[in-house]
Amino acid sequence: MRWNTVECTGWGRVHRATSQVARPERLSTLSATLADTPAPGVGNRRSYGDACLNGDGHAVDMTRMDRILSFDRQTGVLEAEAGLTIGALAHVTAPQGWLPAVMPGTGRATLGGCAAMDVHGKNHHVAGSFGQHVLSVTLMQGDRRVVATPNRNKSLFRATMGGLGQTGVIAQLKLQLKPCPGTVLEVRERRIECFEDFIRALDGSQADYVVGWIDAAATGAHLGRGVLEEAQLTRGDTPPRSHSRKVPMDAPGFALSPPVVRLFNAAYYGRIPPGEGRARTRRIDDFFFPLDKIHDWNRLYGKRGFHQFQCVVPLDQVAALREILVEIAEAHLASPLAVLKRLGPGRAGHMSFPMEGYTLAVDFPARDGIEALIDQLEQLCRQAGGRLYLAKDALAHGEAIKAMYSEHGDWVAETAKADPDGAYETDMTRRLTLRSAR
Amino acid sequence: MSDSHTWIILGATSSMARAFARRVSAEGATVLLAGRDMEDMRKTAADLVARGGRAEALPFDARTPSGFDALVERGRTEPGVLNAAVFVGSMPEQSAIDADPGLIDGTVRDNFTGPAHLLHMLAPEIEARGAGTIVGVGSVAGDRGRVGNYVYGAAKAGFATYLSGLRNRLNRAGGHVITVKPGFVDTAMTWGIEGMFLVASPDAVARDILRAAAKGRNVIYTPFFWRWIMLIIRLIPEPVFKKLSI
Numbered sequence: 001m002r003w004n005t006v007e008c009t010g011w012g013r014v015h016r017a018t019s020q021v022a023r024p025e026r027l028s029t030l031s032a033t034l035a036d037t038p039a040p041g042v043g044n045r046r047s048y049g050d051a052c053l054n055g056d057g058h059a060v061d062m063t064r065m066d067r068i069l070s071f072d073r074q075t076g077v078l079e080a081e082a083g084l085t086i087g088a089l090a091h092v093t094a095p096q097g098w099l100p101a102v103m104p105g106t107g108r109a110t111l112g113g114c115a116a117m118d119v120h121g122k123n124h125h126v127a128g129s130f131g132q133h134v135l136s137v138t139l140m141q142g143d144r145r146v147v148a149t150p151n152r153n154k155s156l157f158r159a160t161m162g163g164l165g166q167t168g169v170i171a172q173l174k175l176q177l178k179p180c181p182g183t184v185l186e187v188r189e190r191r192i193e194c195f196e197d198f199i200r201a202l203d204g205s206q207a208d209y210v211v212g213w214i215d216a217a218a219t220g221a222h223l224g225r226g227v228l229e230e231a232q233l234t235r236g237d238t239p240p241r242s243h244s245r246k247v248p249m250d251a252p253g254f255a256l257s258p259p260v261v262r263l264f265n266a267a268y269y270g271r272i273p274p275g276e277g278r279a280r281t282r283r284i285d286d287f288f289f290p291l292d293k294i295h296d297w298n299r300l301y302g303k304r305g306f307h308q309f310q311c312v313v314p315l316d317q318v319a320a321l322r323e324i325l326v327e328i329a330e331a332h333l334a335s336p337l338a339v340l341k342r343l344g345p346g347r348a349g350h351m352s353f354p355m356e357g358y359t360l361a362v363d364f365p366a367r368d369g370i371e372a373l374i375d376q377l378e379q380l381c382r383q384a385g386g387r388l389y390l391a392k393d394a395l396a397h398g399e400a401i402k403a404m405y406s407e408h409g410d411w412v413a414e415t416a417k418a419d420p421d422g423a424y425e426t427d428m429t430r431r432l433t434l435r436s437a438r
Numbered sequence: 439m440s441d442s443h444t445w446i447i448l449g450a451t452s453s454m455a456r457a458f459a460r461r462v463s464a465e466g467a468t469v470l471l472a473g474r475d476m477e478d479m480r481k482t483a484a485d486l487v488a489r490g491g492r493a494e495a496l497p498f499d500a501r502t503p504s505g506f507d508a509l510v511e512r513g514r515t516e517p518g519v520l521n522a523a524v525f526v527g528s529m530p531e532q533s534a535i536d537a538d539p540g541l542i543d544g545t546v547r548d549n550f551t552g553p554a555h556l557l558h559m560l561a562p563e564i565e566a567r568g569a570g571t572i573v574g575v576g577s578v579a580g581d582r583g584r585v586g587n588y589v590y591g592a593a594k595a596g597f598a599t600y601l602s603g604l605r606n607r608l609n610r611a612g613g614h615v616i617t618v619k620p621g622f623v624d625t626a627m628t629w630g631i632e633g634m635f636l637v638a639s640p641d642a643v644a645r646d647i648l649r650a651a652a653k654g655r656n657v658i659y660t661p662f663f664w665r666w667i668m669l670i671i672r673l674i675p676e677p678v679f680k681k682l683s684i
Contacts, residue, residue: 024626026451067485
C-alpha cells in the first residue's frame with residue numbers, strides 16, 4: 001500500500017494535521033495495510049475537532065470502501081462497508097421502504113464515523129442512538145478480524161460504539177433499518193417566543209422527529225426564541241433535489257459578523273408565521289441534511305475556521321442550561337443557528353454522548369475570546385452533571401471529560417485490551433489523554 | 439432504448455470500473471463483473487443488487503486465455519444488446535522493468551493482448567446481433583513514449599491501435615467502439631504518486647464515458663482538457679522531445 005502525505009482538518013478547520021494516509025479499495029488491501037502499519041481509520045472527517053486527525057502519524061481513509069454487502073428487503077437488515085455514507089445509504093434504501101433508524105445532521109458522515117461517534121438524530125427521544133441499531137460490527141485489529149455484537153464480545157461492542165475508533169478500524173457494519181412509508185416527511189414549523197416556552201414545547205411534543213432552531217444572539221425577554229420543527233415520515237414521493245451549491249472559497253471575516261448573524265436569525269425566525277406556524281412536505285435529505293445542499297459550508301467561517309460547542313444536561317438542570325444560553329447570548333460571538341433538542345436515555349457505548357436531558361449545539365467562529373467562553377461553558381456543563389460531545393469538541397480538557405463520562409474507566413480497560421500499543425490513538429485521544437484512566 | 443443491455447466489465451475491481459458498473463446498473467443494464475479477485479467482485483455485485491440491479495461476478499485473468507471461453511459463453515446467454523468495457527491494466531514502475539525486462543511481457547498481456555484477445559472473441563457476437571458498444575480504456579501515456587513510463591505507454595498505444603481497427607470493423611455491422619484516454623484519475627494506481635495534477639474522480643470518468651457512448655464519440659480524453667495537453671505533447675519535435683523528461 002502506498003501512503004500519501006495529506007494535510008487534513010476536522011470539519012471546523014481549526015485543528016490541522018499532516019498525515020501519511022492510505023486509501024484501500026478492498027478488504028485484502030486494508031488487511032495487508034494494517035498488518036504492516038496499524039493506524040486509525042477515518043471517514044469523511046465530519047467530526048469538528050481533532051477526533052479524525054492523527055498528526056505526524058498514519059491514517060487509513062475508508063471512503064473507497066463503500067459497498068452494500070447485503071440487504072434483506074423483508075427484514076430491513078443491511079450490511080455495508082464502513083466507508084459508505086449514511087446519506088447514500090438512505091438514498092438507496094428509502095425508495096425500497098427502509099430508512100436508517102438514526103441519521104445525524106449530515107448525510108456525508110460514513111457509517112464507520114456514525115458508529116465511532118454513536119451519533120444521534122432528531123428522533124433520539126424515540127429511537128435512541130445509532131449504535132443501538134447496529135447488529136454487528138467487524139473490526140480490523142492489525143490483520144486480525146474481530147466481530148462484535150451486542151451479545152458476542154459485548155464489552156468490545158460497547159467500547160466500539162462511540163469509541164472514537166480506538167478498538168481498531170471499523171470495516172463493516174450490519175444495521176437494522178426501520179420501515180418508511182415513502183421518501184418524504186410532513187413537517188410542521190412554529191415560532192417559539194422564549195426559552196421557557198421552548199422547554200415546554202420540547203417536553204410536550206408527540207412527534208417522532210423534533211428539533212429546535214434557536215436564535216443564540218437573542219437576549220432579555222427574547223432569550224431562547226426560535227423555531228420548533230416537528231416531523232413524521234409519511235407516504236409519497238417528490239422529485240430529486242436540484243443541484244447542490246458549493247462554497248468556492250473561504251469567506252471574508254465579516255461574512256458571519258454579529259450584525260450579519262442578527263439579521264439572518266431575525267429573518268429565519270420571521271419567515272414562520274406567528275400562531276399555528278406552517279406545515280409542508282419535505283424530502284428526506286432536505287429535512288435530515290439541510291446544510292449538505294451547500295457543499296463545503298464550513299468555508300463560510302473563513303480561514304480561521306469555527307468551533308461547535310455541544311453539551312447535554314440532565315432534565316432537572318433547565319436552569320443551568322438557561323445560564324449557558326445567557327453566557328452565549330451575552331458574549332455576542334455566536335453564529336447563525338443553534339440547535340436545542342430533548343434527548344432520551346438511549347446510548348450504545350461507554351463513551352456515547354446522549355443522556356436523558358436537553359442538548360444545545362452552537363457554532364462560534366474562531367475569534368479571539370472564544371476559548372475562554374468555551375472554557376466557561378465547559379465548567380457550567382460539568383457542574384450541571386452534563387457532558388460535552390466529542391464529535392464536536394476541539395477545546396475541552398481531559399480531566400473534565402473523564403469526569404463527565406462515568407463509564408470512561410471501563411472504556412479504558414477495554415481499549416487497552418483491543419489496542420495495547422496505542423496504534424489507533426488520534427490527536428483527540430492524545431490531547432485529552434483519553435486512553436489513560438486519570 | 440427498449441432493448442435490454444448487458445455490460446461485461448473487464449478489470450472490475452478497479453475504482454473506475456466500479457463507478458462505471460454503478461452507473462450502467464442504475465440505467466437498468468445487467469452487469470457481468472470480470473476480474474481476478476472474486477471475493478472483491480462478489481461484494482461489488484452484491485452492492486449493485488442491493489441498489490436494485492442485476493449483477494454477477496465471473497473470473498477473468500488477462501494472462502490466462504484458456505478461461506476466456508466461459509466468460510464469452512456467459513455473455514452470449516444474455517439477450518438484447520451485448521456491450522463490453524475494458525478497465526484491465528497494470529503499470530509496473532519503469533525502474534522495475536529496467537531491472538527485469540521479463541516484466542514487459544506481462545505488461546503487454548495485461549494492457550493489450552489479453553483484452554484484445556477477449557474482444558476478438560466477442561466481436562462476432564456483436565456483429566451477429568448488429569449492435570453493441572465496446573469501451574476500451576487506454577491512457578494518455580499511450581500517446582507518446584516517455585522515459586518514465588514507455589513500456590506501459592507502448593502497451594496502451596498498441597491497444598489504442600487495436601481499438602481503432604476494431605471500430606473500423608464493427609462499424610460495418612452496427613457496433614461501436616470508444617477509445618477512452620483518461621488523464622490522471624484518483625485511483626489506487628495513482629494514490630500517493632508524486633507529480634499528479636488536475637486529478638479526476640473515477641465517477642467523473644465513468645460519467646464522461648457514458649456521455650460519449652450516448653453521443654457515439656470515437657476517441658475521448660477525460661477530463662476533456664487532456665486532449666489539448668496531449669496535442670501539445672505530440673507536437674513537440676522528436677529532436678527536442680528526446681532531451682526532455684516529462
